[in-house]
Amino acid sequence: MNEYQYDYKTVRGFVVSAIFWGVIGLVAGLLISAQMWDARLNFGEYLSFGRLRTFHTNVLAYGLGIGAEFGLFYYIVIRLTKRPLVLPKLARFHLWLFNVGIALAGISLLAGMNQSLEYAEFEWPIDIAIVILWVIFAINILGTIFTRKEKHMYVSLWYVIATVITVAILYIVNNLAIPATLFKSYHLFAGVNSANVEWWYGHNAVGFLFTTPILAMFYYFLPKSTGLPIFSHRLSIISFWSLIFAYLWTGAHHLVYTPLPDWIQTLGIAFTLFLIAPSWGSVVNGYFTVDKDWSRMRTHYLTKFFIIGITFYGLQTIQGPSQGIRVISSLIHYTDWVPGHVHMGTMGWVTMVICASIYYMLPAMYKTQIYSEKIANTHFWLVLIGQLMMSISMWITGIQQGAMWKMTAEDGSLQYTFMESLLRNYPYWQMRTLAGVIFVVGMLFFIYNVYMTMKKGKENLAKLQAA
């Protein structure tokens, strides 16, 4: 038994919880994807599209994404500081509060408690619980880092620190509200100002919940699993500081052509374009790390996960800024192009790297090997195909929608009615449902592999203990 054993139990708890919420969120995703092309699949008040779509995004973002991040952050921090968590019991409480919180949050959305702020939909009592949850997490993480046994802080810890601090600022400011009843509140900010605050939050939720934490994992687990050191420390430094500086200026690219003052829009677009540089700093750093031996892409399954994952991060951070440019925004904004973009990031980058990190971490904790590399490879190809099929079909139908909305007839009238543009989406939306099924099957392979590895690991630990 090593001294960190107790903390690992919490880490595993978060992994299992994240997977549980992931399954629920994915099933909800499949159902709403089918509701998009057949309204008869709206089963009454609590399972109608408007409520269920909010449920889907939140359960996956907060349940799967953040749940996995909590677990992996605890692990990374323990390893890099060479000490157990300062308050292991608090971490245990954190795990329980997290699960109760996500359950209540999910139910509240289905019950119609919804602030209508995208990615900040929860009503104020749940917001307070989330802030408490985050503070508990921050105390443990920062406390452990501040009292670390290893003097130098590795890159991943910088990203961890930036995540913990920035998410707190974002979440608290955007959720400031005037409560009317226990279940209903109104944004402290009104109209244009409300829009500006919300998308500053919304875009940076992507930045600090789906970028910096995943980069922390990438910088830690890529060298660990491949045995290759990160290519350039200097590039890590430049990328880190420029990324966290530039991100906060960019929210207004979500509000192009809205009544938000033009100067804020333009400033947002400019910084968004700049953001390509630090994003690609990490991409290039990843590529050159593996450049020492590209054959690992064939021989070592985790290298494949991490490098394809960072490739989608690279594509995402080229596509995102290009979407911010006014002329491109005018075509694709409000269409299915944007969900296509989001799903490339979440399915191709975030989930890919989280799964790969778990594949490395679980056997390391149990001092054993992964149950089956073959199953991991099947998982890899299925989620890759599912993700590509989903994103690409959304991009095609997005461009088609945007074009149909704009097209005019010879006499200057609009060429297509809204309904005509809608109906043309249906074949692509059916394709998306199929893509979702393929992705979910891939994830089931992952879950099976995780389950069997844990089972094998427990037996192994018992044997080690007996010996």
Place this chain on the structure above:
Amino acid sequence: MSKNDNSIYSKALLLSIVAAVTVLIGTIATVFVPMFTEGMHPKTDGLKPFTALELAGRDIYQAEGCINCHTQTVRPLKADVMRYGAYSKAGEFAYDRPFLWGSKRTGPDLARIGGKYPDEWHIQHFESPQAFYPKSNMPPYPWLKNQPVNADSTIASMNALSFPYTEAEVQELKESTKLDALVAYMQVLGTSIAREAAVTVDYAAIPAESPLKGSADAVAMGEKLYKAECAGCHGVNAEGNIGASLVDYSMNDMPGNDTYYIIANGFEGAMPGYAAKFSNEKIWAIVEYINSLKDK
């Protein structure tokens, strides 16, 4: 990796503070500073706070997640203005907490929906969107008409927002269903500035005689358009529903240019105009279809 033992990467507190300052610079510049400028707090002259019933409707709009599929901001782009009406002005949203501009148009924009259709259109459309557009993917909301508004909650909201209300409004609220409230909210959207059609057609400019007169193809095309866009209000067999019976209308042998004029420009509050949405040819095709009804 070269390690300078005195670098910031060995000092956790310092790194945390510098990171916090780094993320706050952009935040202050693009969010906090604008908050204190007048440009962020404009108000259109015609804008009034929501009434109690409208606010209750807005709450339902939020609860049902309507924002997932509907935007409430018309962009200053030609096609947007033609399809939805005048582009959105910053001052129209002074009472919107939060803003509900949305980010996805699975359904059409709603910024100018107020007054576009009569109440009855919304009532029937919420009951069954498919009765209007058979292949529509909008979920039906049949339960709304059976649920009373939570009046106490809405009054608490009116107080929290400091919106004025009268005793009559409270009474109205207590007697209203969620459907009544949602329809009231729909009808106030975008009405703080004067409505104007993107395109209107001058009666004198319409030829007296239909260029498609007697064409069987035109009747077929008109029927297709009618089924897709008009049948919801005028009935599947054109015998009338919310709108007038077009079978009866056709019996009057109205001149083609009169019918064209009505389709193109609509009636305020009763029927939207289609001049921006349908080409000349399409409007004439519908005229031909309506004329053909008298023979059936």
